[in-house]
Amino acid sequence: MLGMRRFAPSSSTSLYVYARETVGYALMIGGRVHCPASGPGTIAPLPVHSEMLGGTGQLESTVSDEAVLAAARRLRIIPGIASRTRTGGSATAITDLLRVARAGNQQAKELLAERARVLGGAVALLRDLLNPDEVVVGGQAFTEYPEAMEQVEAAFTAGSVLAPRDIRVTVFGNRVQEAGAGIVSLSGLYADPLGALRRSGALDARLQDTAPEALA
Template sequence: MHVRTTTTTLRPAKTPAHAKRALLSRHHIVAPSLCVADAAAASVFNAARARGPIARDVIAKVTQLSIATVNRQVTALLDAGVLRERADLAVSGAIGRPRVPVEVNHEPFLTLGIHIGARTTSIVATDLFGRTLDVVETPTPRGPQEAALASLAHSARRYLSRWHRRRPLWVGVATGGVVDSATGYLNHSRLGWSDAPVGPVIAESLGLPVSVASHVDAMAGAELLLGGRRGPQSSTSLYVYARETAGYALSIGGKVHSPASGPGTIAGLPVNSELLGGTGQLESTVSDEAVLIAARKKRIIPAEGPGSTMAAVLRAARQGNEDARALLAERARVLGEAVALLRYMLNPDDLVVGGQAFTEYPEGMELVEAAYRKRSMLPPRDIRVTSFGNRVQEAGAGVVSLGGIYADPIGAMRRALTRRPEATA
């Protein structure tokens, strides 16, 4: 009896940190890999993804790996199931397997991306090339945090149940707020979530590895890994996002810079616009909500109801409403000046803008660029609009679900295919 009492008194109480570690030991929470990986298996897989069907000797040339290394990695990737051989495309008269091209074995698999927006959540199915197979949108759950997370996980699980012919491998969550990528926990003041176990709850429901990332980091990762542009590995890229929120991300040397304490914010960047509310801060000036409030005051759209939307403001501007055009021109000016200020501070090699504040009204990009040039204090550098247009949120969520596979395809497949039986029921 005495021994039992002693043992009990020495056992530490479970703190919140202990509780998180217990959840992590039970679930597959994996920090997102938003980078161009240079490990041998990743290099071989990504060569096949970019150029396949591709022969092993060509892989050796483009990756600068030895042919022996390429052969070993191809064999391992074939065994893992992420590559397949194309004997039908073998060079006529060639002898031996090394001349049999390989390609990504994309048809049996999918990954699941979830973008949690302030108003809308997108759930997207993506193949191993990063192509969107399907996407659905649903209102972001409101109400108590625990119930909202349960509703979100239920929606994701119900969506996955539709895919009978593809095996899900990974879940990627992209969201605003402050993300702890190591644990999958989230603080999101606009949703009223505090220390919310987003990753663990989804992992518990789906039985899959889960990665959680800041949504602007995720969008920058999509440009890096799926955008089709390949700059020097030493280059830097600034990604500026605006829609309902405003944010930025910086990629350095082929990797999205993700501070351990969470991304920085440009929400409070000083701006000046009486027309869009006069708050003096970037996010509350250029957000969709700021434009809608101003449009209602100007009676461009009704005060409430189905016609009181950004789509209605855009439609009014395109139909010649001068007040609507003035509001959108003002937002373009403020955005252009903000981009110039960020570029002045960070001076990146590449400058990308994304989010519906830029892409939903392409007529305004000339005004963004004019304001940017006027405010710039550095030599000219072009602004590039995101490769993904209005699909940038789903591309960001998709790349979070794929990053682990692209960085370590063999290890990722081993982890992904170790699923709890009860989660597959």
């Protein structure tokens, strides 16, 4: 599954949680991503609360990039952040916010730490519900500001009622979207290599080439 290093021999279930402009999750069971017949579930409406971030009381509307930028505009952390968001996209504005936080702006640091706290609590809720053997997080909400991973882990530990378990950050870092596209495009080949070769016609051609030799 996306973001994993190597599965321990005893690992049978793994939970992956993604957060950036949207939030999502995937559950791997026995080496395969669980895909319900009716379609994947969603964690966007998970109940959360943050006075600093605002939102509608749901996870995605509270921790998404746009939600964080809306809070930054409201708190006047970065002059001109509203116009930059409209013209250059939220990615540019988030970069500005991270830069200001790393320069020592206390409000910016507290805002990003609050996002991390909410995310950590949400991951704890999912972990307690699904109880996977491994927990991996990814997406720029986690990877672009690693300084806040301490808050993610603290909220995760405080929020989970099960035995302690570590959180692992995806090895793809900020390239998780590119990696995800590659994994999706190759998933059919990995799941059924012979079937994929048959569908492409490559296996039939190979069998035709080797048939005379096999009969000789």
